[in-house]
Amino acid sequence: MATAATCVEVGITSSEPLLKVVELVKHFPLRRGLLSALRGGPQPAVRAVDGVSFEVKRGEILGIVGESGCGKTTMGRALLRLTEPQKGQIIFDGTDILRLSPQELKPLRRKMQIVFQDPYESMNPRLNVFRIVAEPLRLQNLTHSRDEEIERVRRALAEVEMTPPDEYMYRYPHELSGGQRQRIAIARALVLEPDFIVADEPVSMLDVSIRGGILNLMLRLSKEKGVTFVYITHDLATARHICDRIGVMYLGKFVEEGPADAVVTSPLHPYTKALLSAVLVPDPGRKSLQTVLSGEVPNAIHPPSGCRLHPRCPLARPICQEQEPELVDKGNGHRVACHFA
Amino acid sequence: MAFFEVKELTMYYRTLRGQVKAVDGVSFAIEKGKALGIAGESGCGKSSMATTLLRLLPNNGQIMGGQVLMDGQSLLDMPEEQFRRRIRWKRISMIFQGAMNALNPVHRVGHQIMEAILTHEDVSPTEARRRAEDLLNMVGINPKRFDDFPHEFSGGMKQRVVIAMALACNPDLVIADEPTTALDVIVQAQVLKAIDDLRQRLGLSMIMITHDLSVIAQMCDDVAIMYAGRIVEHGSAVDVYSQPLHPYTAGLVRAFPNIAAGRSTIRSIPGSPPNLIDPPTGCRFHPRCPLADGRCRAEEPAFQVVAGRHAVACHKADVLAGGVDIWQQRQLA
Numbered sequence: 018m019a020t021a022a023t024c025v026e027v028g029i030t031s032s033e034p035l036l037k038v039v040e041l042v043k044h045f046p047l048r049r050g051l052l053s054a055l056r057g058g059p060q061p062a063v064r065a066v067d068g069v070s071f072e073v074k075r076g077e078i079l080g081i082v083g084e085s086g087c088g089k090t091t092m093g094r095a096l097l098r099l100t101e102p103q104k105g106q107i108i109f110d111g112t113d114i115l116r117l118s119p120q121e122l123k124p125l126r127r128k129m130q131i132v133f134q135d136p137y138e139s140m141n142p143r144l145n146v147f148r149i150v151a152e153p154l155r156l157q158n159l160t161h162s163r164d165e166e167i168e169r170v171r172r173a174l175a176e177v178e179m180t181p182p183d184e185y186m187y188r189y190p191h192e193l194s195g196g197q198r199q200r201i202a203i204a205r206a207l208v209l210e211p212d213f214i215v216a217d218e219p220v221s222m223l224d225v226s227i228r229g230g231i232l233n234l235m236l237r238l239s240k241e242k243g244v245t246f247v248y249i250t251h252d253l254a255t256a257r258h259i260c261d262r263i264g265v266m267y268l269g270k271f272v273e274e275g276p277a278d279a280v281v282t283s284p285l286h287p288y289t290k291a292l293l294s295a296v297l298v299p300d301p302g303r304k305s306l307q308t309v310l311s312g313e314v315p316n317a318i319h320p321p322s323g324c325r326l327h328p329r330c331p332l333a334r335p336i337c338q339e340q341e342p343e344l345v346d347k348g349n350g351h352r353v354a355c356h357f358a
Numbered sequence: 359m360a361f362f363e364v365k366e367l368t369m370y371y372r373t374l375r376g377q378v379k380a381v382d383g384v385s386f387a388i389e390k391g392k393a394l395g396i397a398g399e400s401g402c403g404k405s406s407m408a409t410t411l412l413r414l415l416p417n418n419g420q421i422m423g424g425q426v427l428m429d430g431q432s433l434l435d436m437p438e439e440q441f442r443r444r445i446r447w448k449r450i451s452m453i454f455q456g457a458m459n460a461l462n463p464v465h466r467v468g469h470q471i472m473e474a475i476l477t478h479e480d481v482s483p484t485e486a487r488r489r490a491e492d493l494l495n496m497v498g499i500n501p502k503r504f505d506d507f508p509h510e511f512s513g514g515m516k517q518r519v520v521i522a523m524a525l526a527c528n529p530d531l532v533i534a535d536e537p538t539t540a541l542d543v544i545v546q547a548q549v550l551k552a553i554d555d556l557r558q559r560l561g562l563s564m565i566m567i568t569h570d571l572s573v574i575a576q577m578c579d580d581v582a583i584m585y586a587g588r589i590v591e592h593g594s595a596v597d598v599y600s601q602p603l604h605p606y607t608a609g610l611v612r613a614f615p616n617i618a619a620g621r622s623t624i625r626s627i628p629g630s631p632p633n634l635i636d637p638p639t640g641c642r643f644h645p646r647c648p649l650a651d652g653r654c655r656a657e658e659p660a661f662q663v664v665a666g667r668h669a670v671a672c673h674k675a676d677v678l679a680g681g682v683d684i685w686q687q688r689q690l691a
Contacts, residue, residue, distance in 0.1 A: 314542070
């Protein structure tokens, strides 16, 4: 494990988790008609995140992998309280951030940042790069002079390899390529020197030839500066590449979670196996095109009873329909929720 | 003689800022029943090339030269009316990108497939309906859903309907333009598998246009790599992936993490594709190329066959043939 060795050398990995999430629940209630309201019963809701627990250690990258609609983006936003979860705990550096008032939360925001998926829409087109990157500093009242501000923006730009920083500082987003914009988005997150960054599909909108640069940048920031990441993606291949651990999500639940190599090389859950077999191998000598799972993800308003995968699962038995499997540790922190794992 | 041949095809868009040289002297050939993958970044001209082949260009798109031959017959000189009747959709059809938008939301899906048949062939509506039902069945959709509207279908199913439409008139060549980019991983695998099975069963020729080299690796016999309106490397997929001879190809092949091969460093190609109004002089890749020298900046490399069918346009192909990982050196520097 070359990566683990590097961490020990710089001494940034500690056993105590930076982030601990306990039974997090986020439902989006739906509007209903008068008739169904009169009839009573529970309000229908999209159960985007439906009881997820995990930990992320300092300096680690946790990948959250799943198809669209599995709740991974909602989860990422909930981690920063950009959307208010209904239940659960998010313990960041010892504090449950869900109990904090907005005033108490503001200083913590300095430590928790997010990079969004679409670098074309996550920036104000009327602000130049300097203003975009300096905005978090201003909101947090962290700098006292213009020189200080320039200095910190310069440092953040250098960090994301936009060099020389002065050349980019006064450009506008439309003058930059997608990859450069995504670097600016990362610089905007880094300028506050956060401990933790949620990266929500940061490369899915970018051309293949420049994705590697962004991924390698995240890897470097985690290994050299000890920044902790939650990397949200639908792509197991890139997740395996940069993540220490991977959690696989299906319909609002983790179905499997564990060390990245273990999840990829010896997956335990049928859904993880299906996701893996759907990853195309860029090697014409090795044809791998197959379909293990039929159908598509059902909607999250009325998820299937018992194990949520059972209508699509090749291993399904009657018990899967009746009883929801628990996420059980199968050794070495490799957890899986399946009756037949 | 190859079944489908493109020679020095050139298509420019007229814009207020000047001509955009989207397709600039592209040549390739496809044998009957084979699949060719065309790969490149966004803006390299690959989709423009596809629309040129079907003569579906917008008003400002102008074919400046070159030839497209099908069974030896020239398609670009053909009068529009004749092309529409005999070639478009009858012999060459297309699977469009983004199934979400390719279907008409106010028409029943079955009728949209029927329409393609009725427009091109002299058959009765009953016969067309029977054929449309067969097509739905063929792409894995229950024909009972013939009278459903597109919004009642999921993304993967809509893409299957689009595939059925492309196959409606038994074409000889299907052009698939990023057929699965908007789809989820598992659904993408399902749809690609469906396309691959149908292609083999019906003996179709195919041009697969995508930025995703792993799709080409799984689906195609040959691959052409396109950069800034030109093809820079062409050959059998096995040759090109195992021994890329163009620095751009070498970067692209390594830019993709291979989940089957364990952890390795992902390479990225610094810089971005050039502006096609005023492309770089000499080799168009030189501003991003770690091997570029004075000759690359001044002189455009010729497209040359290196071995068998493997051809490349690069002055430095020998360096890559020697197996040097040029992008690794760059990363260390």
